[in-house]
Amino acid sequence: MPVEPGSHRFRDAASSALKDPGLRANFRRAMDGLISKRAAQFADPVEWRDLKRLGSAIRARSLARLPELLERLEGRCLGNGIQVRWAETTEDANRIVLEILRSHGATRVVKGKSMVSEEMHLNEFLEEHGVESLESDLGEYIIQLDGETPSHIIMPAIHKNRQQIARLLGEKIRGARYTEDIDELTGIARRVLRKKFFEADAGISGVNFAVAETGTLCLVENEGNGRMSTHVPPVHIALMGLEKVVENLEDVPPLYSLLTRSATGQSITTYFNMITRPRTEAEKDGPLAVYLVILDNGRSRIFEDPELAATLRCIRCGACMNHCPVYTRVGGHAYESTYPGPIGKILAPQTDGVGARHDLVEASSLCGACGEVCPVGIPIPELIVRLRQEAAQPEPGSTVRGAGTGGSRGESLAWRLWAKSHRHPVLYRLLGLTATRLRRFIPGRLPVLAAWTSARSTPRPAARTLHELAKSAGVADE
Amino acid sequence: MSDGARARILERLAAARPKSPAISDFAVVARKQWAAEARYPRLRFLMEAVHSEFLEATEAGWPLAIREFLAEEGLSTLLYGPGTAAAGRLEAAWAAGTRPSLVAYDRPIESEDLKRRLFEDIDAGFTTTRGGIADTGGLILWPTPDEPRLLSLVPPVHIALLDSRSIHNTFWEAMRVEGWASGMPPNALLISGPSKTADIEQTLAYGVHGPKRLLVVAILPES
Amino acid sequence: MISPETPPDERPADVYYYGTCLVDLFYPEAGLSGIRLLEREGVRVVYPQGQTCCGQPAYNSGYSSEARAVARSQIERFSRPWPVVVPSGSCAGMMKHYYPSLFDGDPFLERALEFAGRIHELTSFLVRVLRVRLVDRGEPARVTWHTSCHALREMGIRDEPASLLAQLERVEVIPLARESECCGFGGTFAVRHPEISAAMVEDKAAAVAATGAPTLLSGDGGCLLNIAGRLEATGQRVRPVHIAQFLWERTRAR
Structure with missing residues (x-):
């Protein structure tokens, strides 16, 4: 599956998936079931x-x-x-x-x-x-x-409900009548497949x-x-x-x-x-x-990096996807990779290139649910962050495919400015003062805010910062 | 192509410096223990939960119990592998009368139309087991030349x-106590129930490709 | 992840308070409430005015050299051997678990480890170190609780907030469906993948509304800002409050 650098294929595919309420319901129901069954096993x-x-x-x-x-x-x-x-x-x-x-x-x-x-x-x-x-x-x-x-x-047809499967078998298998009974559907497949075996x-x-x-x-x-x-x-x-x-x-x-x-x-x-x-x-x-x-x-290449080699511990149980709030909402096909979900987010960028699959590397809130349930201790969230580093600021001698092809000059500049202002208390306090004093005038249409306000109200800073409140309350500075 | 690939792959792997691993501490598996008399009830409970059926019999009575089961369930053919001690017991139980019919799996699958009969005509297959697993429920089967692989499938x-006194605490214990690593058979199996699937809406359906029913005939000590 | 040693839970005379940038800008009252809760236990609280941000936004975006520069400037401003109390599981997790890895192979590592070993999340510090006893002075109230992912999974905060709320006699906590599921904030994730983040916060806000509780509590500014934004945008009358502020408001002498 060749993917263009800077591709937004995941974001676009996820966007369509999110607009399909049937699909979302199929995944939610299935993941809720799998989560509770697993929890009972590890009580x-x-x-x-x-x-x-x-x-x-x-x-x-x-x-x-x-x-x-x-x-x-x-x-x-x-x-x-x-x-x-x-x-x-x-x-x-x-x-x-x-x-x-x-x-x-x-x-x-x-x-x-x-x-x-x-x-x-x-x-x-x-x-x-x-x-x-x-x-x-x-x-x-x-x-x-x-x-x-x-x-x-593990559950390759989890995106389909029984009606969809009933229609499919009814259409594609000679002599099969339409039925939504799961035992009967299974019986139809048994009949066909035993002959094939x-x-x-x-x-x-x-x-x-x-x-x-x-x-x-x-x-x-x-x-x-x-x-x-x-x-x-x-x-x-x-x-x-x-x-x-x-x-x-x-x-x-x-x-x-x-x-x-x-x-x-x-x-x-x-x-x-x-x-x-x-x-x-x-x-x-x-x-x-x-x-x-x-x-x-591509596995031997992944193996070259001692930290990222942990990706290869995977025993393909699927628990990371079952517990992933992103996977649960967009389903497996949006990832356009053989392995979807969190394990796919660290595997596909390493096999296809971190720049080419940068939108996958970015597609995590780093909530940590995947790492928590991984039975072989793959630190998936940490490896996601590591791949973000490889995309933006690779270490010299990096063996990661496409290292350094994920960032942009604008973004890099923004983080440099951010670091400058956050290393210097005076600059930081000045920013705080500006934001609090101008809080009523923050436009909802700033590019960064537009993404935020598509689903939320515009955030309003408080009237005074904690720095100010602490000082006026007489809290010791040193 | 393959030899060059092999050398290149192994060379790349050998060049890497992987992190040294922590010690593998098997205590979490080793501490799973049940009293000898608790193992069979536990196995039965767990296997029944996944739709295995149980028939309890004595050492003397099990062959007839099977024959009666077949008759009651309307199963007219039982395939078995001749040559084992258990097979001899079955044959003896069939000495009087021929119904239901006892069919010997005594030649290669390719012979005559054995494969077709196996897929289309046979109602039930009989196997012995090496034992069971108390931890999770499950039977241990080692198919042999006398008891071919497809009998159980x-x-x-x-x-x-199943001899109810041959149940190990765990799968791990079974392979260690019996020294499996020094001589694995061509095929070894754990079986915990009839074949099943949950691929449609997470709903369990039994009997998808393999057996629709698994009957465990458990030999209990006479007391 | 290099994990620092956690020191014994002795009751200290002085603590540092690390307000965090989100609390500084959006929830300063909550930040001050946290200071009050600590002071009431007889601890002297020091709030270094030179503090800014833990650096997590840059770190999580893959800009570790920027994160390292900011982290270093924070560590240098908290140089006395006092516990550092943080009203956020997320920032605490960053400083406790990722500061050391930022300085892996750097002479500064020792200081980063020493600093990381002094990090405490606020509710955990109140429960485990100060062993607070709260007296509820508020009206009967129903609340629901959202745990933050990093508090839960990086700082191991499970029972502490609940045990504090349980001390408040007239507060009933209504359980939130799928409590441990992420609200969709994730820092820059909300901007990079706005539609997925929106789907997550929609579900979270709906679950909050479904509890019927008029107050939503959380221990992390990021989650609060996110869920509050969604609740407000959909006209839900749920008041989002940081747990520090809620505890202080209900227990302060009037």
Whole structure:
């Protein structure tokens, strides 16, 4: 997704989203539900604190040893019979997947949920090359039918209500009648998709955790479509971002617990699927060939900065977006990035450039809700501020993409003047005096005030400042 | 392409100087403990909350209990993996009479029309379990050559045999006590209930792709 | 974020008062009320006239060298080893948590850490250090309370305001729906993304109005200014008041 520097695409898209009351209601309802389910899971603050600390430590340790762990993972996988491919870009990853499919003569693919495949725009790529690539997660299936992208990383169709989904399935699926009953809608999808699982030549999945110690790929799901995609077809291709590796098998349970409780408020999902080998000789089912594709796509660049590398701790639970007052109001599509919400605000500017996605970096009130709920301790608000610095005043030697392309000369001058007046008490007091004495004459149409007064009355300074009140009340100065 | 990519990616990663991490303190997981006799009731409570069903039986009585369950529910075919001790018990229980019919998953999925039958004709699949997890509820399954992976996935009803004395406190404890890291099977699973989704308006619907029902046949000690 | 050590909660003889620029300009009565509340507990309050702004607006906008210059000038004006009491969770959070990181690798870091270790948010200082006992002298009143994001998440202020209000016998606190959700102020965010900020403050003001309470209390000038602006623009008759002013007005001897 190339984005022009200084683009206001997010602001514009958010503006349209804000004018859609149906969309706002769908998100509000969903986020309120997710917030309360998560809160019930972490009712014990001591457990939450300790588990978050452990999850953060595990992810930080995995990153501290990242190159070594990736090599160990590769070695284990090869030893277990899983073939490993490396891709620097999404184009490379797409080509690798296509080559694997062609080598097996596969033309019908079923997919489990994978955000990396969304990064790759894999479905479009495969369709262009004559391969049917069908999403099988119910939410993903719904939005694929409608030609959309996910609006949430866990609940991809969260922007739609049941009437919209009922109309869609009624129109697009042969033999399906219009129904708003959720069990019936689910039944329609089951009928279509079980036939596809049966016929598929290959299955594609994501990876939630890849264990270097044992070469095990872990998948988290409720629906069973992930297991269908990875157990039924003769070929399984797993796609992972290179940050997904963890050191030891015992690192998995705490992360799994943090993931499901943070994401959907479940203490455990229906299925936790640990794949270590393709079908062995004596086995009667399971894929005959398993491939692991490890994707970089900008991650190794993020990894170069010791502070921003914390972005890569993410386990894709979505809690940051569920708790974000901005996401809740504008929805996921406005971000025009694979990962929306707060994690997208720190990820997209690093992969696309801080100048190009400056409007995302700016789109935070820094309320801190995301950092508070992040189960692996990513200091998202602090990283947002850091990216604002990178956009305006990068440190020499900055490795951040597009560093220094976010500020403007006017803005820079304004802050310099601001600093001057706020370092000199006399100047500051003079400003205070001016504002208080002229308070009745502040025009509502000043450019800065126009944004403020679009929804609020014009702010009026008090008649006298606290400096003056304190002095006349005899409060000591030193 | 891939080899060059591998080298370049690893080189970039190796050039970075990541922050050293804090110690991983697993005490928060290790302190989750329940008395042995409290684990099964807890597991049952948590799994029932996500629509798992329970049938309690004795060591001697469970095969017949399954047969009766199938008959009562009108399920006419049960797929199982021959070769395990439990399979022998099932076969023995079917010695008299053939209804409901007991079907052996005894050849590769590609053989004859086994895959089609599995998707279209089979009503229920039977598996054993390695144990359960008290903390969250959930069964541990290690599919084997005798008990293939799809038994617990494709048939509309999954019947899982659980020894109520084989329940660990936590997932973490299970993998440590049993030493999983030194020998992971091709596939290992945790299963906590029938397949479900909440992708439409956050409303739970059961039986989306996999089993619509999960019946846990729990063997209780005779007292 | 480099976190300074928090000193033991001993009752001091002298404290500094950091008014904050928003209180200075928009809520000076609230600022003075905070001083009165402290003085009534027998503490000598010093208000350095050289203070200006904590620097958060520049810091949050990515202009850290400007923020650093202003931060340094503030620290230098609060050089005695006294606690610094701030009637704002947001400015307190800036000084406690981000001043040290501003001077990371700078010889001034030690002073920044020492200063940060003396920062206290006002309600927390009243409750935890001074252990105030309030006597309610006001008429029966119903209020609602808006917590500020930075008070909550940076300063860990959860129960302190409620425990102060609970001491006022004739005050009933009506809970605000989604109390911990941001009001949409966010400093320059309100200007950079006015439509999103507006949507947030619309919801917050509507939630305030829905409580039916005639008074809205908060401990942060930014939130008050934002929500008050929206309430006024929509003709809601809710009086927004800083908690320091409310506490002082109800408990002062007449």
